[in-house]
Amino acid sequence: MILYNTLVGFCAGIVILTVADVIRRHPRAALSGHGVVLVAVGAPLTVLSAVAALSWPLTVNPPINVAFFEPSLLLGVLALVAATALLRQGDTELDSAGYSRLRPLTWLVFAVGLMLVSIGSAIFSYGLVGDAPRAEPITGRFQGWENSTFGVVYFLAAAGCLAAPQIHTMTARFVMRWSWTVSGAFFLLFSVLNYRTHIGMLVNVGTGSNHQW
Template sequence: MRLIIFNTLMGVCAGTALLLVPRFWAAVRGERPPFLLLGNQPVSPSGWAATFGILGVVLTSLGFVTTVWHPSAPAKDYIDTIFGEPTLLLGVILLAAAWYLGRRPDDEELDPAALRAVLTPVSWVVFWLGVILVWCTLAIIRFNVVGSAPREEPITGLLHDWPMVENLFFALVLYAPAAIGCLLFPAAVRGRGRAAWLVLYWSWTIAGLGFALFSAMNFYTHTGMFINIGTDGADYRW
């Protein structure tokens, strides 16, 4: 069985986007929430446009391929929908953000009120992405969609006999917090109560770190898995 797996790069980019979007909004509003990690640099529309554009191109292209061609089907023919389609929608949203910001000169200060007006209709696209992620979360839990890593995969393969560990990690640490942030996005954009904004900020921070760190680790674990499968006698467990 040969697999074409690029959910590693998709996960890192999706996690990075979840980390950066609320921090961009905080920077525009002049807020300094904990774990901001942006320093005191002024907001550069072209810099953020380039950043969102890079992430948007990767997520849109790989999300499209995953949605249409189902490269992971030899392993699990149903998992590409959970991975690919939300990624595709996120990528398109980021490309739209990059296009909007790219049209602004760097010496133009972004007005939070004007940006709020722009984001109000977009917020409902993000909201329905949240609805999709809620059902993805429920599907992961109900149907054990992610399951466990193969025994041949280093690190995560050590939990092969406990499939619910990785399954619940995907559901409760990655997908559920991402869904919560998306569902709260319209309220946070409208500025109705600071609670919605803070919950969105921390839920996307948790999900973003989880996606980015886990997917980055998979560059190592997937490499070891392919070596274990394709090389006689290789048995890398770590």
């Protein structure tokens, strides 16, 4: 079993949080430092998501490749595009003309929101996200929460995407900022936790040990 979801989730969380911070800093929203961060995490996010989406390494639960890695691949590409735009503009304010240039991209983000709504509904309908196996320390001891939690987080991230075409309004920026801050923080922190739990699971499976924490 090949696990890419630790680094993919880590990078995805940072991308989402970085974009939320750009929106928080409005109107001084085009910051070159944010562009550097988006390149640093967007590159591995794109590569690993592409490999996972094309090769289907998670044979234990193949639908996760569709629900997790395909959106992550698109997020990685969008991160690199956004990084290019931020680095080209530099540390300048994003005026009304800048928002006009963003409009085609906001509709793409809106379409991603529709994708996330569809995936979120599939998570609830089909029980797509299974509980951690008993061999996995920490999370394997708590059952029955992952599917519903991920469904809610997908819907939350989708809310920010669906508000994107109205980015010129304060209400839309508020929704985008907070929905992406919360969902991005979840992906980041859950992936950080998974570095410990997945290593522990592989140790348990490989050596026959029974580490629970």
